Amino acid sequence: MRTLTLDRPQAMNALDGELKEVLLAAVRGAALDAHVRAVVLTGAGRAFCAGQDLRERADDAPSLAEELRERYIPLILAMRRLEKPIVAAVNGVAAGAGFSLALACDLRVMAEGATFVAAFGRIGLVPDSGMSWFLPRLVGPARAAEILMLSDPIDAARAERIGLADRVVPAEAVVAEAQSLAARLAMGAPRAQALTRRALAYGQEHDLEATLEFEAQLQDAAGRSADHAEGLRAFAEKRPPRFTGE
Numbered sequence: 001m002r003t004l005t006l007d008r009p010q011a012m013n014a015l016d017g018e019l020k021e022v023l024l025a026a027v028r029g030a031a032l033d034a035h036v037r038a039v040v041l042t043g044a045g046r047a048f049c050a051g052q053d054l055r056e057r058a059d060d061a062p063s064l065a066e067e068l069r070e071r072y073i074p075l076i077l078a079m080r081r082l083e084k085p086i087v088a089a090v091n092g093v094a095a096g097a098g099f100s101l102a103l104a105c106d107l108r109v110m111a112e113g114a115t116f117v118a119a120f121g122r123i124g125l126v127p128d129s130g131m132s133w134f135l136p137r138l139v140g141p142a143r144a145a146e147i148l149m150l151s152d153p154i155d156a157a158r159a160e161r162i163g164l165a166d167r168v169v170p171a172e173a174v175v176a177e178a179q180s181l182a183a184r185l186a187m188g189a190p191r192a193q194a195l196t197r198r199a200l201a202y203g204q205e206h207d208l209e210a211t212l213e214f215e216a217q218l219q220d221a222a223g224r225s226a227d228h229a230e231g232l233r234a235f236a237e238k239r240p241p242r243f244t245g246e
Contacts, residue, residue, distance in 0.1 A: 001182045002036045003175070009045025014053035015097055020071045027078045034245065037186035037193075039082070040178045041105060042089035043098075051096025051119055064125075072097060072129045079104045080130075080201065083194030085185045089178035091171065093153075095119040100129035103138070103164075106197070109178040110165035116154040118147050137204060138163050189227040190245035 004026050006013035013019070030036045043049050062070065079086060079101075088094075088105035096119040102108055120127050127135070127148050136144040139162050147154065159165035169177045185193065195218045203211045222228055226246035234241035 001038045001040065001179065001186045002030050002033070003040040003042065003179060004030070006041075006043040006049050009043075009047070011053060012047035012050035012093065013043040013045070013098070014050040014055075016053040016056045017071070020075060024071075024075045024078055027075070027082060030084065031078070031082050036084060037188075037190055037245075038084055038182035039086045040089055040175070040182045041086060041101065042091055042175050042178065045092070047092040047098075048088070048090045048094040048114065049098025049101055050093060051098045054123075068128055072100075076100065076104050076130045083197060084190070085182070085193060085197070087178045087182045087185070089175045090114045090116075090165070091174050093117060097129045100127075100131045100134070103134035104130055107166045107181060108159075108164065109167045109169060109174055109181060110156045110159055111171040111174040112156050112168055113171055114156050114174075116159055116164060118151045121149060121151045187240075187243070189222075189225070189231065189241070189243040191225050191227055192222050195222055 004023065006015075006019060006023065008014060008016070008019055015023075027039075030039050085107070086105040088102040088108045090102055090108055090110040091114060092111065093115050094102045095117040099116050099118060102116070118127060118131070120131075126132075132144075132148070135147065138144075139147070143162060154162075154164065156165060156168045160168045167177060167181075199211075199215055199218055202214050206214070227241075227243045230243060231241045
């Protein structure tokens with residue numbers, strides 16, 4: 001397991017150019033490290049991530065579209081293509097693109113005092129960094145429209161009720177809880193978990209018949225893995241399996 005911490009607490013971990021580059025490199029590094037089987041993403045200090053650092057916008061800055069294509073889109077795609085589970089430890093406010101980062105994770109553990117805020121509409125912008133894709137799939141299109149158009153803060157209790165938070169815990173326990181969950185995920189069969197992530201993504205884009213066939217193809221690949229053989233042995237021997245990712 002590896003914990004990635006957004007570390008600009010003085011700016012509520014707002015995303016400037018350097019932080020985006022560091023985070024992208026860290027996600028790609030986790031993808032290449034065979035010893036990393038799960039990732040936790042959290043923020044330093046009192047915030048998870050306040051979104052784009054608006055103070056970074058200068059007269060000579062690239063257009064918003066260029067900024068998204070050069071920095072945000074590669075980051076979100078790297079997170080979703082990472083064949084390892086990602087758990088967000090939402091320790092404080094997650095606003096704008098920070099909300100999108102949390103949505104791009106597989107699971108979200110939220111501190112009792114943390115909030116999600118779409119924020120884009122407050123400054124006359126539209127949701128980006130995948131928010132318009134992730135959010136309706138988690139809460140439904142009507143509720144997503146409400147969240148995005150009103151930009152009201154969503155507290156932890158409501159986030160858990162509508163499916164944005166998987167667990168809500170006291171603030172002092174949020175990182176430890178996310179790490180504990182990631183550690184459990186890390187004990188699973190790495191190949192099977194990677195294929196499961198593929199299946200979930202595929203199923204959101206295709207009809208039932210196509211998804212059934214894709215599941216069959218993935219199951220064939222998983223069934224030929226050493227981890228499947230180990231799982232069968234462990235089941236027969238009544239012991240925990242020791243998965244290697246092979």
